[in-house]
Amino acid sequence: MNKVLLLNGSPRGKKSTSAALGNYLFDLLKDMNFETKMLTNRNQINNEEKIEDLLKEIEEASYVILLTPLYDDCQPYNVLKIQEIILKQKMNLTNKLFLPIINSGFPEPEQITEGTIPIYKQFTSKTGFKWGGSLSIGGGEMLGGRYGKQLHEVGNFAKKAISELEKIAESLGSKDVYPDTELILVPGYFYKWPLKNLVTSMNNKSWKHVIEEKGEKVDAKPLL
Numbered sequence: 001m002n003k004v005l006l007l008n009g010s011p012r013g014k015k016s017t018s019a020a021l022g023n024y025l026f027d028l029l030k031d032m033n034f035e036t037k038m039l040t041n042r043n044q045i046n047n048e049e050k051i052e053d054l055l056k057e058i059e060e061a062s063y064v065i066l067l068t069p070l071y072d073d074c075q076p077y078n079v080l081k082i083q084e085i086i087l088k089q090k091m092n093l094t095n096k097l098f099l100p101i102i103n104s105g106f107p108e109p110e111q112i113t114e115g116t117i118p119i120y121k122q123f124t125s126k127t128g129f130k131w132g133g134s135l136s137i138g139g140g141e142m143l144g145g146r147y148g149k150q151l152h153e154v155g156n157f158a159k160k161a162i163s164e165l166e167k168i169a170e171s172l173g174s175k176d177v178y179p180d181t182e183l184i185l186v187p188g189y190f191y192k193w194p195l196k197n198l199v200t201s202m203n204n205k206s207w208k209h210v211i212e213e214k215g216e217k218v219d220a221k222p223l224l
Contacts, residue, residue: 004029004172005061006038009068009079013040017103017145018067024151024162025065028169041078051085058086063097063132063172066120069140070104073115083123091127098124099132099168099178103140107186112136117180133171133178135164139185157185
């Protein structure tokens, strides 16, 4: 039986978009009779025993699917840490398929595809993983994972994501390679005036509020 290991790379753990995507894919693969396991990265790097458990799961898996957010055009710390651990171990990963599913709060998936996907492709070439395609999701916050929602609870906003997860499951079942795919969840009318201006204004006010809460100056220019 082929084993699929799902790695949740979100620092938010179970209440995250990564977890919501992973849970849906987990159920799909289980229904297809795959042996499937899901681990939360942040829980696996706390001590040597858990790291050994993680490495054992990777060794036993035929497919490793990473579900993670985009943080500042790069991986979260826990994902970087696990990548470093795998590289140091010099594991034999030949013929093991690696497939990242990355979501961003920004609506444009280009935030992921232009900078982060090449990093993951470099990781696979350094480790011996086989590239299994990728899914880059713009506007991932719309899936409501940070509030503990599952994809079937979100409604129309989740339809595109669900469709792509089903394609990923089908590709594993048929042993076809899933193509590198970009997904935009934000409806087109959000980009048009006047809604675009309204959303931009609301976001700016929100960020300024957070800055002020932290005791910082909104218009500070320290490098000047």
